[in-house]
Amino acid sequence: xxxxxxxxxxxxxxxxxxxxxxxxxxxxxxxxxxxxxxxxxxxxxxxxxxxxxxxxxxxxxxxxxxxxxxxxxxxxxxxxxxxxxxxxxxxxxxxxxxxxxxxxxxxxxxxxxxxxxxxxxxxxxxxxxxxxxxxxxxxxxxxxxxxxxxxxxxxxxxxxxxxxxxxxxxxxxxxxxxxxxxxxxxxxxxxxxxxxxxxxxxxxxxxxxxxxxxxxxxxxxxxxxxxxxxxxxxxxxxxxxxxxxxxxxxxxxxxxxxxxxxxxxxxxxxxxxxxxxxxxxxxxxxxxxxxxxxxxxxxxxxxxxxxxxxxxxxxxxxxxxxxxxxxxxxxxxxxxxxxxxxxxxxxxxxxxxxxxxxxxxxxxxxxxxxxxxxxxxxxxxxxxxxxxxxxxxxxxxxxxxxxxxxxxxxxxxxxxxxxxxxxxxxxxxxxxxxxxxxxxxxxxxxxxxxxxxxxxxxxxxxxxxxxxxxxxxxxxxxxxxxxxxxxxxxxxxxxxxxxxxxxxxxxxxxxxxxxxxxxxxxxxxxxxxxxxxxxxxxxxxxxxxxxxxxxxxxxxxxxxxxxxxxxxxxxxxxxxxxxxxxxxxxxxxxxxxxxxxxxxxxxxxxxxxxxxxxxxxx
Numbered sequence: 001x002x003x004x005x006x007x008x009x010x011x012x013x014x015x016x017x018x019x020x021x022x023x024x025x026x027x028x029x030x031x032x033x034x035x036x037x038x039x040x041x042x043x044x045x046x047x048x049x050x051x052x053x054x055x056x057x058x059x060x061x062x063x064x065x066x067x068x069x070x071x072x073x074x075x076x077x078x079x080x081x082x083x084x085x086x087x088x089x090x091x092x093x094x095x096x097x098x099x100x101x102x103x104x105x106x107x108x109x110x111x112x113x114x115x116x117x118x119x120x121x122x123x124x125x126x127x128x129x130x131x132x133x134x135x136x137x138x139x140x141x142x143x144x145x146x147x148x149x150x151x152x153x154x155x156x157x158x159x160x161x162x163x164x165x166x167x168x169x170x171x172x173x174x175x176x177x178x179x180x181x182x183x184x185x186x187x188x189x190x191x192x193x194x195x196x197x198x199x200x201x202x203x204x205x206x207x208x209x210x211x212x213x214x215x216x217x218x219x220x221x222x223x224x225x226x227x228x229x230x231x232x233x234x235x236x237x238x239x240x241x242x243x244x245x246x247x248x249x250x251x252x253x254x255x256x257x258x259x260x261x262x263x264x265x266x267x268x269x270x271x272x273x274x275x276x277x278x279x280x281x282x283x284x285x286x287x288x289x290x291x292x293x294x295x296x297x298x299x300x301x302x303x304x305x306x307x308x309x310x311x312x313x314x315x316x317x318x319x320x321x322x323x324x325x326x327x328x329x330x331x332x333x334x335x336x337x338x339x340x341x342x343x344x345x346x347x348x349x350x351x352x353x354x355x356x357x358x359x360x361x362x363x364x365x366x367x368x369x370x371x372x373x374x375x376x377x378x379x380x381x382x383x384x385x386x387x388x389x390x391x392x393x394x395x396x397x398x399x400x401x402x403x404x405x406x407x408x409x410x411x412x413x414x415x416x417x418x419x420x421x422x423x424x425x426x427x428x429x430x431x432x433x434x435x436x437x438x439x440x441x442x443x444x445x446x447x448x449x450x451x452x453x454x455x456x457x458x459x460x461x462x463x464x465x466x467x468x469x470x471x472x473x474x475x476x477x478x479x480x481x482x483x484x485x486x487x488x489x490x491x492x493x494x495x496x497x498x499x500x501x502x503x504x505x506x507x508x509x510x511x512x513x514x515x516x517x518x519x520x521x522x523x524x525x526x527x528x529x530x531x532x533x534x535x536x537x538x539x540x541x542x543x544x545x546x547x548x549x550x551x552x553x554x555x556x557x558x559x560x561x562x563x564x565x566x567x568x569x570x571x572x573x574x575x576x577x578x579x580x581x582x583x584x585x586x587x588x589x590x591x592x593x594x595x596x597x598x599x600x601x602x603x604x605x606x607x608x609x610x611x612x613x614x615x616x617x618x
Contacts, residue, residue, distance in 0.1 A: 040094070040097065042094070042095065043094050044091050044092070044093055044094075044111050044114060044115065045091070045092060045093075045094050046061065046089055046090070046092075047059040047060055047061035047062070047089070047090055047091075047106070048061075048087065048088070048089055049084045049086050049087060049089075049090060050066060051086050052071070052085075053068075055070055055071045056069070056071065057108075059090065059092060059106060061092065061104070061106070063104060065103055066104075067103070067104045067105065067106035068106070069106050069107060069108050071083060073108045073109040074108060090108060092107060092108050092111045093106065093107045093108075093110040093111035093114060094106060095107055095110070113148065116147050117148050117185055119147060120146065120147045120148050120187070121180070121182070123147075124177060125177070125180070126177050127177060128176070128177050129175070129176050129177075129194060130146040130174070130176075130177060130189065131174050132144040132146035132147075132150065132172065132173065132175070132189075133145050133170070133171070133172050134152075134168045134169050134170060134171050134172075134173060136169060137166060137169060138151075140154060141153040141154045141155075141156070141157070141165070142157065142165060142168060142169070144173070144175065144189060146175075146187075148187065150175075150177075150187040150188065150189050151187070151188050151189070152175060152188075152189050152191060155192070156175075156178075156189070156193065157191055158191065158192055159192055159195055159196065159199075160221065160222055173191055175189035175190055175191045175194055176189065176190055176191075176193050176194040176197070177189055178190050178193065198234075199234045199235070200234075202233055202234025202235070203235040204234075205234065206232060206233060206234045206235050207235065207269075207271055207274065210232075210266055210269055211266065211269075212266050212267065212269060213265070213266060214265075215263055215265055215283065216263070216264055216266060217233075217262070217263055217264075218231055218232045218237065218262055218264055218278070219231045219260070219262075220256050220257060220259060220260045220262060221236060221258070221259075223252050223253055223257075223258060224252070225241075225252070226241055226252075227239050227240040227241045227244070227252055228252050228256045230262060230264055230278055232264075235274065235276065236276075237264065237266075238275070238276070238278060239252075239256070239262075239264060239278040239279070239280065240277065240279075243279035243280060243281055244256070244280050244281065245280060245319075245320070246281045246286060246319060247316070247320045248307065248314075248316070248322060255280070262280070263283070264278040264279065264283075265278065265279040265280070265282040267279040267282060281320075286320070287318060287319065287320040287321050288320075288358065288361055291321070291356060291363075292356055295317065295353050295356065295363065296353065297354070297355065297356065298352060298353060298354075299352070299353050300350060300352045300353075300370055301350070301351060301353070302348055302351075303316055303317045303323070303348070303349060303351055304316045304346065304347070305343045305344065305345050305347045305348075305349060306322060306345065307345065308339050308340055308343065308344075308345060310327075310339075311327055311339075312324050312325050312326040312327045312329075312339055313325050313342075315349060315351055315365055317363075321363070322363070323351065323353070323363030323364065323365040324363070324364060324365060325339075325349075325351060325365045325366060325367050326364070326366075327339050329354070329364075329365070329366035329367060329368055329369070330342045330343075330367050331367070331371075331407070332368045332371065332372075332373050332374055332375065332407060333374050333406055333408060334406070334407055335407070349367060350367070350370045351366060351367055352365065352367075352369040352370055353365060374405075375408070375445055375448050376445070378443055378445060378450065379443045379445050382404065382440045382443060382450065383440065383443070384440055384441065384442055384443070385439060385440060386439070386440040387437060387438070387440075387457075388402075388404050388410070388452070389435065389436070389437045389438075390402040390405075390410070390435070390436060390438070391403050391433060391434070391435055391436070392430050392432050392434045392435075392436055393409060393432070394432065395426050395427055395430070395432055396426070397425065398413060398426075399411050399412050399413040399414050399416075399426055400412045400430050402436060402438060404450065408450070410438070410440070410450035410451065410452040411450065411451055412436075412438055412453070412454055416441065416451075416452070416455055417430070417454050418454070418455050419455045419458075419460050419462060419535070420462070420466070420497075420535070421495040421496070421497075422489075422497060429454070430454075438452040438453060438454050438457065439452065439456045439457055440452060441456065462532045462535050463532065466496065466530065466537075467530050467532050470492070470527050470537060471527060471530070472527055472528060472529055472549040473526065473546075473547035473548055474526070474527045474547070475524060475525070475527075475544050475545065475547070476492055476524075476526075476527060477522060477523070477524050477525075478490035478492045478523060478525055478539075479491045479520065479521070479522050479523075480517050480518065480521045480522075480523060481497060481519065482519065483517070483519060485502075485512070485513075486502055487501040487504075487505075487513060488500040488505070488513050490539055496537075498527070498536075498537035498538065498539040499536065499539060500523075500525060500539040500540065500541060501538065501539075501540075504538075504539065505517070505541050505542075506541065506542065516541075523541060524541070524544045525539040525540060525541055525544060526539065526540045526541075526542075526543065526544045526546075526547075526549075527539060527549075528540050528549055529549075
């Protein structure tokens, strides 16, 4: 302070003393510094712009030396702050009070941000709702300015993460502060939590108001393959694809769009799980009401094919009313493997109502019923005895199907293929694709069956021919074609076989036919019997040169216990007969003892080996 009494001694005026006082104060402040400012590092201080030197701003903060700040710091972040002018007072951050070269480091930008940060901390805390403008997209989310720049993670932008968060740029949004890190000066905010908190309040209120049957307004928020989620104002409801219309809906986007406002019907409410089922179709009456009156059984209608499945086609009679034409109801005559052979989506077809299941909301339709049934004329066109020519369409283990005309097949059974040949498989006689002439044996119009015969095209050789050419006792030659446990089949001529029973192979006891013959052997056999009725020829390899046949030749069973029993009885009878014959000839104990005795044949019958009795002379 200036000593005023001393200056007055030198006749100084008071106004001069006042000027000296100001000058002295300024000079001292320049050397010592301002007393009202704290010149510690990272503190905000006030300074005066002394001059602009190109891109540098020279600022005096009242310290030992001036500081320099780049002019660009007033232009960062798109700020509209006007550049400083000499004489302006500005607040800057003292980064370094005194560097190695004696200068000070100042920053206008950092002072500005620190003031903003302090202002935000003074007004807000974690959990507060803040509003700010989205500046730009950064890694992992958005940068939002709420007075300071804060981070909004992409996962916290909305309840359902949007496909692109770019649409939020330049928008002003509200968020809730999740985390404040004062040390790092970071703030994380969430728009999602704010929405969820508000929706929770709205949801509780809405659940208390909702009732089944109400019509409510909502906004479509998301669309999936199975339907759409509609925001009712605090809680989402599911509008399932099957409830979007009484008609068939294959794609929900054909009915609703994102952000579309809808009036929906409350179909069901699960208050515990907070799930709501919505409907559009229930806002209008069901077309299934009085369905029987609109589409009585056997009535005919024109519809559109809207869907095709492997088992049939769905035909739309009106919006919301579809019926199924099963593949079996599409044609009287065509063999359909795929419904697309008959119809295509979009085709207009005439159908007849076959049945209605009101509970299941199902209608059975038929297309063939609208056409004439060719089977109604089959009996007239192909009466019994009619000779037809057709193509072998298919073979089974029991016969062959012959196509008489398109859609009309007849069955040629294996038993009707040959009079004389035992047919095990139809492929032995006919082949698929072969053209064949047959005779109609019968027509079952109700069961849609036609029986055909091939052997009936000629005379039955068993009636006159075979019995006339094969007589009992006749010796013939044949070829072994098959061996079984009960005997051997011998081919006598093409298509004609006889059975050589195992008991007729030899007089010796035989366990298996393989002990005597094998397939392919040519053997001499004797005809024992010809049964024209059962179409059987019995053969024997015993005494083939003897044209006599026992009177008691029986039709032995060919297999099973009955066959074994019959074979034993027959062998026993043969032995008794031979023994009786030997006794009658006086070989043992006869009246004529001088007559040479005939040797016994060992219980084997007339074909057995000859044994000499004791005492016989050669």
